Amino acid sequence: MILALDAMGGDHGPSEVCRGAISACEEHPDLELVLVGQSSDIEPLLAGVSRDVSGRISIVHAEERIGMDEHPTVAIRKKRRSSLRVAMEMVRSGEASGCVSAGNTGAIVAGGVLVVGRIAGIDRPALGVALPTLNKYTFLLDVGATVRSKPENLFQFAHMGNVYSKKILGVSEPQVALLANGSEEIKGDEVIAGAKTLIKASGLNFSGYVEGDDIPYSRADVVVCDGFSGNVVLKFAEGLMSAVYSILKEEMGHRIMPKFGMVFMIPMMKDLWARFNYEKHGGTPLLGVNGIVVKAHGRSKAPAITNALRVARNFVLQNGVELIREELG
Template identity: 40%
Template structure:
């Protein structure tokens, strides 16, 4: 199998460079075909690498960048004010074909702005979209857009549907069922953009478009790809994160509520922990930026080591599947 080389923005994210280095080294050990370039302050990164168990340094490189994009910084500031940020340098390595993908846990808006600026979008794509997997009854589904685009036209939703379908295929779903998220499943339901997008998708050739899907249908596993604008996708994803957290907290409190409950809890907790791990956001971490001339994966800022590994694995899979090339080919046939 050929090699995959990924540049990691080693300075971004809520957990800082230590977790990023740790996750990177774990991935290197697990995947012999993987080459990583850590981008950031060279001295700091070398120290962190040295503090970890030794790895094959022929597959691990460090690239220097003197600045860091802050988590709350405006995208415009990252774009114009920081010519040597770790995020930017990582993306430049990708643009210059030194690596095949970039993974960052940093500021999402800045990552999108820099990616568009440095890599450009694929022909016909107005706006890249963010896509990630969420667990459902049947397994998981890919949801997009997750926040890159807060105002979307029908044409944007159509483009997201085409890109989501191709990406889901690349990730192993044979004939992905693509659905549009809406407030009802009848034709008359929804806002203008959604209704118009539905009429475009109904006419699309070679797309397994199954119609509207409601919020509860997503978790019933009624589709493999669920399309919505970035505002709705972001709210759905985060509110579900919040609800899952509340569940976990209440279960814990419940099993502390009496002596008897504690005894039962001691028995039940290992089982519930397994469930929690199954549904944990970290296991599904890694949002792909689709529609760029290059592979960029955003890791959740608070995903931790396991989550970051998941994001690096996603980048590796997209390299193997040559996702931008596949998207390019399909978009040429499908776009309006």
């Protein structure tokens, strides 16, 4: 399987991106990667890689780069030789089965729509993320592709989330819910109420409205919201866990007594942090476009890139785009 990787994307590209690419190839012997970007920057980063892996990594030169602060649509339209656009064109042409980028989120979404194209029946794409929760994962979408939604958009997100949860996350009968400011019938606004009516009438296993605290308690397998709310929740989660972790580390340093206990506690804290470090759970699929596009966090280091490639590979193996097409058909 060939995946295209935007080598220039993200805060730590291309060095971390290339390291992540090498790990992914080591992990998956069926994986071939095309690193797209400034070849003179990429080549030295591949020096010393084992023959087995280097044989499966190639470079496609792209001299332009879309910055994290550029206007998404303008950048994707004008920078035709940008690493992101070239990677996406490889998906459209079929040269690659999917692509991964840690670049400008808006540009990834714009490229998904303008270069890769939408699936028939999907008006707007959604970014979905499998959030670690109390017992399992909750698939939250949209986390930032479509800022404000119409009822039809949320309805389509619900169906895409349902497919993803079932086929990729392996939940047998996913419970689908709408995020609202209360679980009572009268909560939400017209858009959410409209989406509720549409989803209720469909064949989904719909459990109505859930509130913010239902997400960490995994009270639904798929939680649907507009890109604004989802983005705020996801980033807040990242920030809160990281702030709490900082406080704990600092406290450990300050207290005399606990230093003794610390030796025993550190592995536990590390496990928890590995589980709830939302930032490291790289790999947010852009659902609703005619090809596999996976966004990694802008702050991705190598392990997050490897994870995003794992998500993309899995999505290709499950034939995810076809599944969404069927669900909406």
